[in-house]
Amino acid sequence: MSTSSVSLRFSGRQHSALYDHLFPGDGNEAVALVLCGRRIGDADEGPWGSRHVLTARDIIPVPYDLCHERTPVLVSWPVEPFLDVFDRAERRGLAVLKVHSHPGGYRAFSETDDASDADLFPSVMGRTDDPGPHASAVMLPGGEVFARAAYDDGEGGARFVPVESVLVAGDDLWVFHRDAVCDGALGRVAGFAERTAQAFGVGTTAALSRLSVAVVGASGTGSPVVEMLARLGVGEIILVDPDLVEERNLNRILNATRADIGRPKVEVLADAVRRMDLGTRVVPIQSSLFDADVVRRVALADVLFGCVDSVDGRDLMNRIATHYALPYLDVGVRLDADGQGGVDGVHGTVHYLQPGGSSLLSRGAYSATALQAAHLRRADPELYESQLEEKYVIGVQEGSPAVVSVNTFYASLAVNELLARLHPFRDDDNRKFARNGISLSQSRFLSDADGEPDVALAKLVGRGDTSPLLGMPEFSATATRRAA
Numbered sequence: 001m002s003t004s005s006v007s008l009r010f011s012g013r014q015h016s017a018l019y020d021h022l023f024p025g026d027g028n029e030a031v032a033l034v035l036c037g038r039r040i041g042d043a044d045e046g047p048w049g050s051r052h053v054l055t056a057r058d059i060i061p062v063p064y065d066l067c068h069e070r071t072p073v074l075v076s077w078p079v080e081p082f083l084d085v086f087d088r089a090e091r092r093g094l095a096v097l098k099v100h101s102h103p104g105g106y107r108a109f110s111e112t113d114d115a116s117d118a119d120l121f122p123s124v125m126g127r128t129d130d131p132g133p134h135a136s137a138v139m140l141p142g143g144e145v146f147a148r149a150a151y152d153d154g155e156g157g158a159r160f161v162p163v164e165s166v167l168v169a170g171d172d173l174w175v176f177h178r179d180a181v182c183d184g185a186l187g188r189v190a191g192f193a194e195r196t197a198q199a200f201g202v203g204t205t206a207a208l209s210r211l212s213v214a215v216v217g218a219s220g221t222g223s224p225v226v227e228m229l230a231r232l233g234v235g236e237i238i239l240v241d242p243d244l245v246e247e248r249n250l251n252r253i254l255n256a257t258r259a260d261i262g263r264p265k266v267e268v269l270a271d272a273v274r275r276m277d278l279g280t281r282v283v284p285i286q287s288s289l290f291d292a293d294v295v296r297r298v299a300l301a302d303v304l305f306g307c308v309d310s311v312d313g314r315d316l317m318n319r320i321a322t323h324y325a326l327p328y329l330d331v332g333v334r335l336d337a338d339g340q341g342g343v344d345g346v347h348g349t350v351h352y353l354q355p356g357g358s359s360l361l362s363r364g365a366y367s368a369t370a371l372q373a374a375h376l377r378r379a380d381p382e383l384y385e386s387q388l389e390e391k392y393v394i395g396v397q398e399g400s401p402a403v404v405s406v407n408t409f410y411a412s413l414a415v416n417e418l419l420a421r422l423h424p425f426r427d428d429d430n431r432k433f434a435r436n437g438i439s440l441s442q443s444r445f446l447s448d449a450d451g452e453p454d455v456a457l458a459k460l461v462g463r464g465d466t467s468p469l470l471g472m473p474e475f476s477a478t479a480t481r482r483a484a
């Protein structure tokens, strides 16, 4: 196992449950174990693609009265009662994360921590027969988290590597970089980003410059999203779309010209980002998202933007964001033509979806029947056509009309949503704005809170890599085809 950079992710609910246990109010340290899913990067995917991600899954608090000792500067606890937790990690291929608190706010691992981790992790690795990465983390009174990954050193001990960043995908989006939390470094703001920094703060600008964002869909809403992310100074954009530029797309794809007809959309947008030369690394992937390798690459991003119409594509993104604990921003635009050259309605919605929260399906963004029809059309086009004829399935909605000014409007709403999550600027809490719909034809702006969790998806939060990927049999087929 290589020691690529490692990041750690929590949902907002997991983070607040941990916080409540780790800071009971008595000023003493406390500790919990967390079983984590993993996304193991590949060395040949480049510096960003090779990183490993640990995604929190099950939290096991160590009861206060079970601890040998709890003081403001140490916590000691017996491992024996938790051996079944390690066995569960082994059975399910999960990593073991130990998290404890520093109520005094000490921003480093102490000598006591070093001794305790050097003792704990070799027994974790022995018991689970898993060389890592596992991890040890510290939570501070402000909720910040820093961590280190633990690997088998091959000599019966553990080797520790700092975890670069910790992401918390809740109502707000927190990204704790190790150097910012432990060394107070905020990073330097590049000249072009000074004006953004004036509005959103140096911390937000620095966070953006180290953020990896996956954008799925490189057309009407995807292209303005990419344009804005690059000019905001985002660190990496992973761009996914299988299609080539056609003449009929030129009314709405930013940076596409007549000379680009026939070129992959992702390449056209990637070229535009490179020409800007503002420091954004761009990874164009000309493919459908329904490909195991593409899903795995997208899962490494810190944020996912969905800029597609297809119901099954949006459902897949919701699933990826759940398994890999990412926030997912979905942009949907609907322009209804009346069939006589006019429009009946101009509506659009930006959804902010957090792992373990409600889903596009549970919010009613599409129906289970529409989802089934979309899956059938992709899996078995002939059966779909015949069932459509027999009226056994409802027709999958084809591309609706699109207008650059309308698409760009909703794309902008989505990018502002990301900024609001990174740097809360609303008068009210972000939790009240899980869904923001604007009807341009009715001049209405409607916002809703997150609502009840999607129970089926909530069980999968932080599951990480599985076989088959995302628990979807069709990905075992792509994986086998690629390996062959």
Ligand SMILES: [Zn+2]
Residues within 6 Å of the ligand: 073, 100, 101, 102, 109, 110, 113, 138
């Ligand atoms: Zn400590």
